Amino acid sequence: MKRKFILLATLIIFICNFGSTWAEPTISSPSAILIDAKTGRILYEKDIDTKKFPASTTKIMTAILCLEHGNLSDIVTISDKPSLVERGSSQIYLIPGEKLTLEQLLYALMLESANDAAVAIAEHISGSAEEFAKLMNSRAKELGAQNTNFVNPNGLHDDNHVTSARDLALMARYGMTLPKFREVVSTVKYTIPETNKQPMRDYITNTNKLIWKSNKEFSLDYATGIKTGYTAKAKNNLVAGALKDGMELISVVMGENGTSDITNVYSVTKELLEYGFNNFSNIGLLQKDQIVTTINLPNSNEKLNLLAAENFDLLISNDEVAKIKSNISILGDIRKPINKNQILGSISYLIDNKEIKKIDLVSSEELLLPRIFPKFSFKWLLWSFVAYLLWRTIVVTSRYLRKRRRKKKTPMLYINRKRGRI
Secondary structure, eight states: OOOHHHHHHHHHHHHHHEEEEEEOOOOOEEEEEEEEETOEEEEEEESSSSBOGGGGHHHHHHHHHHHHHOOOEEEOOOOOGGGOOTTSSSOOOTTOOOEEEEHHHHHHHHTTTHHHHHHHHHHHHHSSHHHHHHHHHHHHHHTTTTOOOOSSSSSSOOOTTTHHHHHHHHHHHHHHHHHHHHHHHHEEEEEEOOSSOOEEEEEEEEOOOOOOEEETTOOOEEEEEEEEETTTTEEEEEEEEEEEETTEEEEEEEOOSSSOOOOOHHHHHHHHHHHHHHHEEEEEOOOTTTTTEEOHHHHHHHEEEEESOOEEEEEEEEEGGGGEEEEEEOOOOOSOOBBBTTTEEEEEEEEETTTEEEEEEEEOOOOOOOOOOOOHHHHHHHHHHHHHHHHHHHHHHHHHHHHHHHHHHHHHHHHHHHOOOO
């Protein structure tokens, strides 16, 4: 069975990648990462755990919490805090007392990178930007971020406001599992209709030029969006997603030089993504309910098929094919009764002896203990009980009548015995 998996993987990769291997990219950025969005597996890394300033890529987490804790149809009344954000920074110039929906603020946050919208969302969710930052840090840790400390919801510079390329990739990967997040970050333009304080805003445009169709210098046909970020100290950051032929990748580039000239951060990002698409293949190693192995039940001639509990695709490069190994582990002392889909073992896939994924193996059928007593239906039991009561009634009545007859004969028999006649 193991050989079949490896041979299948080898064949598919050979067909898909014949003559199309790319050398590992030379990335000029101080920090960068490329991951498989499906499994989280790292395909390329460079200084991915060093703490750096995230700038507006911070808003990835703000958007996640907006979706998890807010109702997009909520009407948000703007306080005086959003209008106090750093002058000259990205914003939609919210006015105290202005009313917008949470959804409109979310689009302003992720497309226009509006720092005032970030504060408005934070106040709506947590009451204040400070309390919201605590929620951001808590959620980041739950998603596996180890080098992140958020101080505000928008990424305006603070020496204590830091994250890493790996952590941003983890947050972006999770964000892209949320349908509304995915929809928002892939939107190029958005219009906020007239509010009670301001006319229609029809200039909301995504700062991520990878998804623009009009500018071929920066755009990428299969880009799915996510978030840009820039401050003077953070320099250019870009978290990007792309989907091609069923393969989805997420890249993070941090600290790329350049202010008005942002060519580098886009060229590096495209080089990373192209490297992933051209050097790796997505192969299906398992399908849900596929028979993986068959076991013999102890002290029995019965056999039981164990099935894969889920699908498993793996993104691997050509030179990794021969390194794929699988290891099947079965639980000890398996005995009846066994439920259908009961977990009885697992199959692990490894590359270079490092476990990539473990999938549960489940029972293909239900196996019960032999019945000591026959299986009776409720109706049968009911009629049996009625018949028993009837029989019992007849028996008891018969005994009662016999007893009465005996009592009537007893006095005369007693007298006769006394007289010696019996």
